[in-house]
Amino acid sequence: MEKKSEDKRLENIPEVREFLDVFPKDLPGLPPVRQVEFQINLIPGAEPVARAPYRLAPLKMQELSDQLQELADRSFIRPSYHQLRVRDEDIPKTAFRTRCRHYEFQVMPLGLTSAPTVFMDLMNRVCKPYLDEFVIVFIDDILIYSRNKEEHANHLRIILELLRKEKLYAKFFKCDFRISIIQFLRNLINRQGIHVDPAKIKAVKNWASPTTPTEIRQFLGLTGYYQRFIKDFSKIAKEKVIVYASRQLKPNEENYTTHDLELGSVVFTLKSWIHYLYGTKCTVFTDHKSLQRILDQKELNMRQRRWIELLADYDCEIRYHLEKEMLW
Template sequence: LICKHADIFPDDLLPGLLPKRDHDHKIQLEPGAQPTVRTQWRLTQPELDELRRQLDYLLEKGFDRPSTSLFAAPILFTPKKDGGLRMCIDYRALNRVTIKSRYPIPRADELIDQLRGAKFFSKIDLRGGYHHIRVNEADCYKTAFRTRYGSYEYTVMPFGLTNAPSTFQLTMNEIFRPLLDKCVIVYLDDILIYSTTREAHLRDLEAVFALLQQHRLITKVSLEFLGHVISIDGVKIDPKKIATIQDWKPPANLRERQSFLGFVNYVRRFIPNMTEVTSPLTDLLKKDTFYEWGGEQQAAFDQLKLFLTTPLALHIADPHRPFELITDASDLAVGAVLLQDFGKGLQPIAYESRKLNPAERNYPVHDKELLAIVHAFKVWRCYLTGADVTFRTDHKSLQFIRTQPTLNP
């Protein structure tokens, strides 16, 4: 198949602009907005060398051109995993005066749920993803950036523009619409093909490659998807991320705490009682809270790292099987785990928890336990509505909830 469609697997992006698509990227500014100008920072010699190399590359490909625009964004460089430098344009000033798109980006958990029953997977990354889409000719001047070698503007969509993800998702959805929810899910420039048999997978790959070829999308073959590894056994956190977690040092400032907790929140479905475990850390994010990293914070940090580095596979929910819901409540939070039996005993689908607000902390134990059930049904409504569900709680009085003639509001 790859040999048959070799033209979609080149070693590099082809020179020249790719074809105009139904949706070029447009940059609509708020009424009265003026050109945004930011001062360029001084660069190190290695950064200047890389700047020259990347400018030559972009000009050779036709992806940018010299500009006389009144807009001027600064450039900066960030390190790559391989030790190289990535050139970035700081479009924050432009983004502040750009009218924001309302086009939705898919939820990662909804996409992963579509993979139930699949046994064969292939993932495709688009090479130079955003550069497959042109900037609307009337808006190119707004992308201008300033260097010591002059000003340049993009002819293709660069990273850093506030509406670029929405434009890209819109384009991908339009291209792959015939296959979405059948054998393909798309998240920005990640394309995942899934099938139940090898024969079906080859047919599905053929259909995807044909669409890629038709729309001149250049790809690289890689199976990690959205920070997860997908297999017939379920969903796991990507081992590369686990290695990063193992080396994570205790956060020393607000930004580092936010970064760590942001990652923890992204994989919260893997962590039992996450809210209660993270409480000593999230309390440090409160305004006017004195920062003190003590034994309680270190214990929470270590426990979270242990959860995230201990291999745990979550199974993908099967709507045709009964669910079992186990809930619990404490003085601080409510939590739940959703399970199903796939023939080898109950297996976890997801974990959920949230902190109680001040009013809820005053609830009697009965009401807190009931709140845990209500919260779980709200969070997992997409699974549990109309399904066969057994819920378990360690509070005996709740067994009468279905026979009680009246309930307090």
């Protein structure tokens, strides 16, 4: 895998050297009028938000200015969204003020609610002829995949010509070329498929034991993301009792035999939790051994026959379990 480095040069990559204009140091100016324009649709009657600029001490303002300039110089905050125009009638809606003056955005800024959706729409339209053939687009990321180096060089040239035609620009030092594995959307992707990032696995291994409900939810949220990579992920956790059910015997039930009381408790449970159990295979554990053969018994009273008909509606298996081994 070729490492991303500040020392790499455009001229050293044959497929790219003829497309130097696609990798400018700075955006050349306002983007052209495209088939996709950024629109700001307001709720009828909505009024502009009036808010004073956030106050900062002079020293903090200077520090903030210096840090922003440093980030800009290092290309860390160059926005790709600025390659899409704002619709003329919506430009006044982007107005904002600073301690120095008022400004309006003529291009789509980062941070607006629908900005990612609109930019994704633009990229899908631009790359539509080649989507899922050798290109994957996610917002401002373009992934080009090929079976061999020759095919990859051709695919890369096609996309660069497309970007040149549409006057869309890329940042060279944020690009990787001719690599066999890439990190994308928190996963590692190569020709064998999608793999878990080892750094994420290390984070799970080093995670401190959660002690509060919030910490448990955080841990389950992190590990749950990778459940598709782990067979029988849901079975790893130890089973927990999710509900208990009981009731008093009715006067007439006090005369039931032990066998009928045990069978009646099964029927009561199935009726109580029908929304969980109906249509789902379930297992009933009982310490009354004769219930295992209840469906094979021929001599049944009317009550038992009625209950057997109800049991037939469920996909359940009755198993004998010693009382001392039951979970309570």
